[in-house]
Amino acid sequence: MAYSFPEEVLEHVFSFLCSDKDRNAVSLVCKSWYEIERWCRRRIFIGNCYSVTPDIVIRRFPKVRAMEMKGKPHFADFNLVPEGWGAYVYPWISAMSVAYPWLEEIKLKRMVVTDECLELISKSFKSFKVLVLSSCEGFTTDGLASIAANCRNLRELDLKESEVEDLSGHWLSHFPDHCTSLVSLNMSCLGSEVSFSALERLVGRCPNLKTLRLNRAVPLEKLPNLLSRAPQLVELGTGTYSSEFRVDIFSNLSEAFSVCKQLKGLSGLWDAIPAYLPAMYSVCPGLTSLNLSYATIQSPDLSKLVSQCPNLQRLWVLDYIEDSGLEALATSCKDLQELRVFPSDPFGAEPNVSLTEQGLVTVSEGCPKLQSVLYFCRQMSNAALVTIAKNRPNMIRFRLCIIEPQAPDYVTLEPLDTGFGAIVKSCKELRRLSLSGLLTDQVFEYIGTHAKKLEMLSIAFAGDSDLGLHHVLSGCESLRKLEIRDCPFGDKALLANAAKLETMRSLWMSSCSVSYGACKLLGQKMPRLNVEVIDERGPPESRPESCPVEKLYIYRTVAGRRIDMPDFIWTMDEDSALQHS
Amino acid sequence: MESVMSHENELNFKATELRLGLPGTEISAAKNNNNKRASPEENGSKCVISSAKSSTENETAPAPKAQIVGWPPVRSYRKNNIIQTKKTEHETGIYVKVSMDGAPYLRKIDLKVYNGYQELLKALETMFKFTIGEYSEREGYKGSEYAPAYEDKDGDLMLVGDVPWNMFMSSCKRLRIMKGSEARGLGCGV
Numbered sequence: 209m210a211y212s213f214p215e216e217v218l219e220h221v222f223s224f225l226c227s228d229k230d231r232n233a234v235s236l237v238c239k240s241w242y243e244i245e246r247w248c249r250r251r252i253f254i255g256n257c258y259s260v261t262p263d264i265v266i267r268r269f270p271k272v273r274a275m276e277m278k279g280k281p282h283f284a285d286f287n288l289v290p291e292g293w294g295a296y297v298y299p300w301i302s303a304m305s306v307a308y309p310w311l312e313e314i315k316l317k318r319m320v321v322t323d324e325c326l327e328l329i330s331k332s333f334k335s336f337k338v339l340v341l342s343s344c345e346g347f348t349t350d351g352l353a354s355i356a357a358n359c360r361n362l363r364e365l366d367l368k369e370s371e372v373e374d375l376s377g378h379w380l381s382h383f384p385d386h387c388t389s390l391v392s393l394n395m396s397c398l399g400s401e402v403s404f405s406a407l408e409r410l411v412g413r414c415p416n417l418k419t420l421r422l423n424r425a426v427p428l429e430k431l432p433n434l435l436s437r438a439p440q441l442v443e444l445g446t447g448t449y450s451s452e453f454r455v456d457i458f459s460n461l462s463e464a465f466s467v468c469k470q471l472k473g474l475s476g477l478w479d480a481i482p483a484y485l486p487a488m489y490s491v492c493p494g495l496t497s498l499n500l501s502y503a504t505i506q507s508p509d510l511s512k513l514v515s516q517c518p519n520l521q522r523l524w525v526l527d528y529i530e531d532s533g534l535e536a537l538a539t540s541c542k543d544l545q546e547l548r549v550f551p552s553d554p555f556g557a558e559p560n561v562s563l564t565e566q567g568l569v570t571v572s573e574g575c576p577k578l579q580s581v582l583y584f585c586r587q588m589s590n591a592a593l594v595t596i597a598k599n600r601p602n603m604i605r606f607r608l609c610i611i612e613p614q615a616p617d618y619v620t621l622e623p624l625d626t627g628f629g630a631i632v633k634s635c636k637e638l639r640r641l642s643l644s645g646l647l648t649d650q651v652f653e654y655i656g657t658h659a660k661k662l663e664m665l666s667i668a669f670a671g672d673s674d675l676g677l678h679h680v681l682s683g684c685e686s687l688r689k690l691e692i693r694d695c696p697f698g699d700k701a702l703l704a705n706a707a708k709l710e711t712m713r714s715l716w717m718s719s720c721s722v723s724y725g726a727c728k729l730l731g732q733k734m735p736r737l738n739v740e741v742i743d744e745r746g747p748p749e750s751r752p753e754s755c756p757v758e759k760l761y762i763y764r765t766v767a768g769r770r771i772d773m774p775d776f777i778w779t780m781d782e783d784s785a786l787q788h789s
Numbered sequence: 790m791e792s793v794m795s796h797e798n799e800l801n802f803k804a805t806e807l808r809l810g811l812p813g814t815e816i817s818a819a820k821n822n823n824n825k826r827a828s829p830e831e832n833g834s835k836c837v838i839s840s841a842k843s844s845t846e847n848e849t850a851p852a853p854k855a856q857i858v859g860w861p862p863v864r865s866y867r868k869n870n871i872i873q874t875k876k877t878e879h880e881t882g883i884y885v886k887v888s889m890d891g892a893p894y895l896r897k898i899d900l901k902v903y904n905g906y907q908e909l910l911k912a913l914e915t916m917f918k919f920t921i922g923e924y925s926e927r928e929g930y931k932g933s934e935y936a937p938a939y940e941d942k943d944g945d946l947m948l949v950g951d952v953p954w955n956m957f958m959s960s961c962k963r964l965r966i967m968k969g970s971e972a973r974g975l976g977c978g979v
Contacts, residue, residue, distance in 0.1 A: 774924065
């Protein structure tokens with residue numbers, strides 16, 4: 209066509225597009241744009257590893273340099289997904305080792321990664337730079353040794369909260385002496401002690417090291433040795449922050465912190481003892497991120513600490529902070545955007561700390577930029593939620609976990625429908641919501657009516673009937689991920705909203721009331737969905753059709769049914785429906 | 790009230806059964822070994838407990854509760870970390886060697902087991918079959934040819950009893966029961 213730009217020009221223009229959404233939109237304009245775009249896409253994100261196959265991806269995008277992928281459903285974090293479910297990354301690594309020799313980045317979340325995978329990565333990709341394994345499992349420290357030894361230009365090795373079989377700390381010593389490229393190292397999830405001298409030398413020879421997250425085994429008295437070799441650090445995760453109090457250790461620590469003028473994020477702090485906290489006061493004014501969720505220090509010390517951090521944007525802390533500490537936070541940290549309060553004693557029958565709904569209310573009042581909340585507590589009221597909603601219409605993520613399932617408003621003993629209703633009505637940009645407490649179908653009507661930007665919803669022990677689920681599926685226009693456990697939602701809502709499921713990434717339902725018959729019907733009707741029944745009681749057809757399935761995972765896919773399923777998962781599709789009709 | 794009492798009198802397997810649902814409720818929503826299940830509507834209505842009922846149940850039902858799988862939603866690495874921290878706080882002992890001048894071999898004791906100096910010294914007396922004298926700040930241990938001493942973290946030999954118990958626990962590296970003239974040198978007023 210006379211009026212089309214040369215390919216090179218279009219490619220150059222497209223190179224300014226970073227988001228997948230934009231690139232996907234561009235590919236839909238016309239065939240030639242689709243072709244040009246697919247050859248120059250360098251980053252791909254696959255939210256569900258079973259939604260597509262390696263071949264399909266490679267065929268469409270032949271020149272990928274960075275890939276990010278997620279595997280297991282979120283509820284796997286809480287042991288609701290049985291062992292052996294899947295999410296094996298090996299087929300992907302194997303295919304990419306051939307198709308993408310220039311691959312530089314691999315970021316995986318909730319996937320099974322073996323030592324074999326890691327070795328293949330380390331040997332196949334000559335320019336490999338970034339490996340991030342978030343909540344992954346299946347590998348040992350031997351796999352890490354391969355990465356350390358063979359990836360000549362490794363910039364990032366981040367093990368986030370992966371479950372690593374820790375054979376020894378020897379892997380770290382596999383970084384060759386000529387490796388100077390590290391920018392980020394996160395080994396905080398590992399148990400074994402690494403050779404400290406190897407660590408010291410590694411840190412010392414990597415001038416661009418910005419993030420260093422140590423594991424608990426690194427003793428406090430050795431921390432200054434590392435800090436003095438990396439004063440340019442921006443993010444630090446300490447090892448254990450405990451030792452018998454000695455003045456010399458304290459002063460070394462103090463001095464070491466004082467030279468870290470760029471430090472913005474601090475984490476680790478296992479077993480922190482109050483006597484050593486003042487050693488970090490010099491970095492506090494610069495901190496924007498503080499993770500105290502492993503520090504078992506009490507409220508007065510926590511209050512004192514957060515009061516020194518006026519620029520804090522993110523705080524993760526245990527409920528030892530109590531309402532009083534949250535008040536100090538609200539007073540001192542006016543830039544706070546994200547707050548996560550974790551339970552110190554989640555399984556205790558009685559509260560062990562004085563943390564109530566009031567703490568959250570206070571922070572919502574005092575911190576105008578607060579937009580992301582994860583809060584574990586033992587009591588909540590509609591009044592508190594209404595206040596929070598009124599204070600913070602800018603809330604984007606709101607995850608509340610009242611520890612007792614189905615706990616009502618502790619003042620009125622009513623359901624918390626009104627409170628959560630206020631949240632969704634007021635917070636028009638809400639993208640993520642986790643519910644808890646006593647809730648009826650009414651809260652779902654509020655959610656379906658108002659939560660138009662909601663992308664992810666987590667529901668547990670809530671609702672009265674299918675109507676609840678129907679409200680959500682029919683009303684939440686932006687919904688991508690829905691995860692439900694122990695709710696009386698059944699066939700009707702699911703079948704009535706079958707088409708909706710193709711617009712979402714996935715739906716998880718466990719211990720609900722969806723019958724095997726309905727699953728079969730859904731699988732039959734919707735060929736572009738994988739309807740997977742997870743049932744450890746044995747084949748579903750050995751039970752009546754009306755029998756509810758244990759767990760159900762439904763997701764859209766172009767890959768067809770899985771071929772790597774364990775024996776407790778059944779795909780509902782036309783074939784299986786025909787077999788049993 | 791009565792129904793709770795009768796449960797307590799029987800060998801009640803239900804109380805220890807792992808199931809999904811509040812204690813005191815009759816649902817076993819997930820754990821079901823029968824082939825036949827409650828119909829969806831029935832099951833559905835049973836999953837929700839009226840607020841009034843649940844609050845009374847909570848008042849009368851005794852702890853401990855049956856743990857629900859995956860609830861509260863705390864990730865296992867976090868749970869493990871907290872447990873580990875609690876363990877370090879409460880379960881690991883402070884073991885120190887104890888030597889006695891003239892004894893053929895040393896012993897080891899856990900300082901955490903004792904509530905204070907009195908208990909510790911009594912235990913040492915029993916272990917090594919000797920008597921320690923009376924402690925006074927001015928004169929050390931009077932009335933015995935033995936004196937309990939310890940090596941602190943600076944490597945110095947100190948008399949047991951001078952500092953507060955907690956400080957002693959955190960600074961004591963090993964114990965030494967001294968005898969005879971050396972012991973007298975430590976301020977034993979004989």
